[in-house]
Amino acid sequence: MKKEDIIFSDWHRWLFGTAPPAFTGEVAVRAILLFACMLLMMRLLGRRMKGQLSIGELAVILTLGAIIGGGLQNPAMGLLPSLVALAVILFMHRMVNWLAFKYRPVELLEQGDMSLIVRDGLLELATMQQHALSQEQLFGLLRNKKIAHLGELRRVYLEANGRLSFYKLPEPRPGLSVLPRADAPPPAPDGPAHGRRVCATCGHLASATDHAGTRCPRCSADNWLPATQ
Template identity: 70%
Template sequence: MKKEDIIFSDWHRWLFGTAPPAFAFEAALRALVIFSAMLLIVRWLGRRMKGQLSISELAIILTLGAIIAGPLHLPTGGLLPSFAVLLTVLGVHRLSNWLAFKSRPAELVQQGDVALLVRNGCLELETMQNHALSQEQFFGMLRNQSIAQLGELRRAYLEANGRLSYYKLPEPQPGLSVLPPADRPPPAADGPAQGRQVCATCGYLPTPTDHAGTHCLRCKADNWVPSVI
């Protein structure tokens, strides 16, 4: 479109663009056809598409959106080429799932691997850094699971689909609170957490023979807070 063709008061262009008004009815029919086709395509992609999406499945969804954008509202775009591309994407997805089923390396490339975030009440800082996950973001995920402190956890994993899974210790140990600083409980006056400090960086709880108050033996930080239970 040339610059001189853009007229602010051109209501026809505002409403219909450069297509004739009759194309609005055709666009509605195209939308109905594409919507019906998309229902079948997503159904054929499998039940996983209705759950938490993996990396490859998210890529499929974004690709499907790009494919249907043109023929949905452009009069110069045909439906048949788009359906051919949709079927190709479906075939590629089925093939990639088959490869992931047959080959562990192929599965890791497509889906990613599980990541260990907590080991016996302590944060795995290097893993969190590799996944660009800050301590506060992770603590928010734990709060959503009604976990108040790291001493409750034996293991916590970030699954390949982005969800958090965890296994608790049989008996909670003193640990680092995951609550915001303003809501953290005061230092314990009695019990196993009384007088015990925990590393605020990684959650390491020193034993009585460790040199608590200096650098953490696990992450070398010098940042201690009262433990909670």
């Protein structure tokens, strides 16, 4: 479209674009046909597409949107190219899933692997940095799981689909609170956490001499908080 063809008061262009008004009814029919095809394709892609998406499945969803856009609204484009592209995407998705089932390296390449981000109440900072996961993001996810402090946790895994899996210690030990600083509990008056402090960066539970003006022996940070039990 040339710039001189763009007229602000041209209501026909605002409503129908450059297509004739009759194309509006054709768009409705195209939408019905492509919607039915998409329902069928989503059924054939498998139940995983209805749950938490992997990287490959998210790529399929985004590609599907791009494919049906042209066939839905472009009057110069027929439906057959869109249907062929949908069939190709379905074949590729099924083929990649089959290869991932047969070969572990393909599965790791396509879906990724789980990562350990909490070990015995301590944050694995290098792994968190690798996955661009901040401490506050992790703590927010843990609060959603009713976790009050890191001392409750034996292992926390960041799964390939982005969800957290966690396993608690049989007996919680003093640890770093995951609550916001404004709502953090006061120092314990007695019990195992009394007088104990933890590193606010990695969750290291300090001995009596670790926090006497020294840096954390695990991450070299110098930021100590009262331990929570």
